[in-house]
Amino acid sequence: MAEKKVDSYRFLHGVEKRMLQRWVSLSRETQIPWTPLARPLSQCTVSLVSSAGIALKTDDPFDPEIETQDPWFADPSYRVLPQTVRTGDIEVCHRHINRCFAEQDLNSVLPTERLQELEELSEIGAAASSHFSYIGYTLRPERLLRESVPGIVRQLREEHIDVVVLIPV
Amino acid sequence: MIPELTASAGAPRIAAIEHPFGMTLGRPGDVAGQLAVLRATLQAMAEMTEPGSVVHLPFEWASTEKLRFGPPEPPPIAHYLVRHPWDLPRFLSRTPPVSGS
Numbered sequence: 001m002a003e004k005k006v007d008s009y010r011f012l013h014g015v016e017k018r019m020l021q022r023w024v025s026l027s028r029e030t031q032i033p034w035t036p037l038a039r040p041l042s043q044c045t046v047s048l049v050s051s052a053g054i055a056l057k058t059d060d061p062f063d064p065e066i067e068t069q070d071p072w073f074a075d076p077s078y079r080v081l082p083q084t085v086r087t088g089d090i091e092v093c094h095r096h097i098n099r100c101f102a103e104q105d106l107n108s109v110l111p112t113e114r115l116q117e118l119e120e121l122s123e124i125g126a127a128a129s130s131h132f133s134y135i136g137y138t139l140r141p142e143r144l145l146r147e148s149v150p151g152i153v154r155q156l157r158e159e160h161i162d163v164v165v166l167i168p169v
Numbered sequence: 170m171i172p173e174l175t176a177s178a179g180a181p182r183i184a185a186i187e188h189p190f191g192m193t194l195g196r197p198g199d200v201a202g203q204l205a206v207l208r209a210t211l212q213a214m215a216e217m218t219e220p221g222s223v224v225h226l227p228f229e230w231a232s233t234e235k236l237r238f239g240p241p242e243p244p245p246i247a248h249y250l251v252r253h254p255w256d257l258p259r260f261l262s263r264t265p266p267v268s269g270s
Binding site for chain 1: 170172177179186191195204206207208210211214215220225226229236238239240244260261
């Protein structure tokens with residue numbers, strides 16, 4: 001059987017498809033970081049990072065006014081989500097996606113329950129205590145990179161995370 | 170989901186999947202499908218040995234049902250570009266105007 005080749009644009013049409021094809025065409029060579037896996041996956045602690053803009057209902061919500069005032073980027077802050085988070089605990093604040101799938105089942109974009117199951121099957125060492133989310137839409141990434149990414153990285157290091165799965169939406 | 174775009178940001182390991190936006194792991198309630206995707210992603214990650222590796226996951230999105238993948242309302246940038254069509258080239262080239270201008 002032929003190996004699968006993902007069609008990146010299958011679910012895109014019209015302006016959105018042309019826009020993303022254009023953005024891909026702008027890609028330039030970039031330095032790629034690399035950290036070898038330190039131990040077998042069955043011994044690794046795994047954390048998840050979602051660009052869906054997921055916040056706990058008990059959190060300060062992401063501020064939609066930031067994007068309303070300047071439509072070139074969204075609220076650049078991030079939220080920490082505990083491993084115990086469940087669908088009823090969250091709201092999704094990304095204004096460029098259909099939020100209803102994640103609001104029906106958080107695991108469609110942040111699979112904390114599936115991660116727990118892999119831990120119980122001993123396929124990973126442990127699900128991390130903390131996962132993270134930010135709003136992935138931005139054409140002004142400076143504040144996200146300056147204000148949010150260092151905080152996420154700091155907490156990942158403090159919690160001795162071995163593997164981070166970045167999950168786009 | 171757009172692995173070429175992810176690669177352009179310098180991601181060291183990429184597991185590409187042909188799933189609709191908003192359902193990266195799978196459909197709401199599809200426990201087996203979500204688990205299979207997460208398992209395959211982690212296994213692919215563990216097997217990659219070169220920076221910039223891309224593995225195309227073998228999952229097929231077989232449904233022909235019409236699902237709305239976009240947001241319920243156009244985002245602010247869509248309204249903005251209707252009012253400021255001369256900024257469309259900026260949007261396509263990812264070069265926004267200086268903030269506050």
